[in-house]
Amino acid sequence: MAHLTENPADKDRFICVYPIYINSKKTLAEGRRIPTEKAVENPSCAEIRDVLMAAGLNVYVENKMHPREWNRDVQFRGRVRVQVKQTDGSFCQEKFTSRKDVMFYVAEMIPKLKTRTQKSGGGDTSSQQGEGGKKSKKKKKFICVYPIYINSKKTLAEGRRIPTEKAVENPSCAEIRDVLMAAGLNVYVENKMHPREWNRDVQFRGRVRVQVKQTDGSFCQEKFTSRKDVMFYVAEMIPKLKTRTQKSGGGDTSSQQGEGGRRRRRRTAWEVEVEVEVEVEPRHLRKLLSLTWLLFCLGLVIDLESSSVSFRFICVYPIYINSKKTLAEGRRIPTEKAVENPSCAEIRDVLMAAGLNVYVENKMHPREWNRDVQFRGRVRVQVKQTDGSFCQEKFTSRKDVMFYVAEMIPKLKTRTQKSGGGDTSSQQGEGGKKSKKKKK
The missing domain is CATH 3.30.56.30 (Signal recognition particle, SRP19-like subunit)
Structure with a gap:
């Protein structure tokens, strides 16, 4: 330990340099110790070690983490111990008299390392190539449409982007895709979720990417010039889909048939007789429901609402x-x-x-x-x-x-037995103690 030795050349007396000290991506509160303009972006222990060894200093690396470093990646792991004083107390090199001198020097030299210059050079080349690629390929312009954007059940705070009166109830990605494909647009679906969509059901999952611009920058269709145009069109067309119209139509028909059927059945004499005579206990209610289903299959119905079976x-x-x-x-x-x-x-x-x-x-x-x-x-x-x-x-x-x-x-x-027993035992216990004391 540092306090057990006074030899400046002992390894325990080496100064510590954490990568976080010279990281320009960190704030002072997060551990940076030099100004941002003099710091370097995301240095590693290996880079600090290489720079200091090249400067002729005695260096070694420890597998330690700075307490304010939340990132546990290998790049940010470790600390460097460097010797700045010799056994007689003199400095190893005149330009390194403190930790700050070491940190400023390291932060200045790391960007000049071969690994950094190659990366930056390669990065520029690749970026230029990327730009050229974009110009040559002229990537297609696709916009995103989440179902939540046109859902009338959502609020503006929850992600809806069009007025409620123009929105549609619980649209799905499949419906949006079908509408846009029918309109002749280039569409595909991605397995993504809107960050404000808490419902993880399959119906609300996914987002639709639709192409509105061609490679030359012109619009694919004149009526679709923005995301809003697409959303308004989709919200208008989804209720007209066959799947939606069949559901609503079928529901109305069945309800009308059901009402008509009930009215006809209520006129039967069997039901009147059941209303008067049937009395059921709660434990027999399940059996009654089974009986009701059996009678329904035979064309007879027991009306539980108007009968005496209500508890x-x-x-x-x-x-x-x-x-x-x-x-x-x-x-x-x-x-x-x-x-x-x-x-x-x-x-x-x-x-x-x-x-x-x-x-x-x-x-x-x-x-x-x-x-x-x-x-x-x-x-x-x-x-x-x-x-x-x-x-x-x-x-x-x-x-x-x-x-x-x-x-x-x-x-x-x-x-009462519990409380009584407790009192008795306590009294007996006290009595026992007193009797023992008397004997003594």
């Missing part, structure tokens, strides 16, 4: 009456009236003892993070009869049920 059940989650929860976490009654950690079984027992029709479902409240069995489930309780009257006058709403349950749960035998 008014309300939901009660344990979290609603849990005193350990906050209002934000789902509690719905005051803390002083709530109960500590109720379970579905306790709620069910209380309500069944009150004479209500109750059953438990394997559901979880969305704000309940605890997945233990104790907190799992919800209770469905019937508060209204089939004629709309209340089953019991004291239960007219969910709040009445919750207050009653929260009041009765502490009186359950399971709760």
Whole structure:
């Protein structure tokens, strides 16, 4: 370590140079230590080492990272240790008396390295070739059209680019492509997503590239001179596609047929008889639905809406009456009236003892993070009869049920035994201690 030796020539006393110190792409806050105009773009440890070794200095590289360097690529990895003083304390070279001298020298020499000059020369040549290639090939001008641009379900902030009244509902890339190909344009689809499109369904995926200019710079068609022209045209034509018109037409026909069918079937005597006589419990409702489907296949229908098969059940989650929860976490009654950690079984027992029709479902409240069995489930309780009257006058709403349950749960035998047992044991424990003290 540096503090264990006083020999300036010891490796532990070499000065450190990180590439980040002389990187012009970094700010002072990110670790740069010399002015930007004197710094060099993205230096590497190998370049720093080569420059300093060529200057005749004693150098070695360590596999370390600067704490402010977020980029973990090999290019930015490592630090260089360089000797600037000899054993007698004199400088190895008069021009390197501090770390700053070393950094300025390295930043000045790196751009002159052969690897850098070749790169820059090659880059210029390639760029010139690229420009020439562009002029010779005269690349086609394609514009991008995302489905989100013409989606009437999106807002301007979400990416829509035309007025809502001119937009179309949920267009797809396939529809945009078909419309533009039918218009005689050169089109292809890319597997890209608009950055503001949160829906990852296949329908909303992709973007369409369409050519509006020819190689000589003239427009392919006079009516398509910009992206807006393309978007307005596509939004106007998509509703006229065969796939869209068939969907809307088919839907109307089926709905009309359905209404007509229901009206004719409701006049049958069978349905009137069922309305009067059928009474079904909740546990038999699934069987009734199966029976309804069977009768429908036979040409008969049971109208569940107008029949007596209608039940008014309300939901009660344990979290609603849990005193350990906050209002934000789902509690719905005051803390002083709530109960500590109720379970579905306790709620069910209380309500069944009150004479209500109750059953438990394997559901979880969305704000309940605890997945233990104790907190799992919800209770469905019937508060209204089939004629709309209340089953019991004291239960007219969910709040009445919750207050009653929260009041009765502490009186359950399971709760009183627990609390009683706890007190007894504590008293016995205290008594035992006292008796032992007396013996002493």
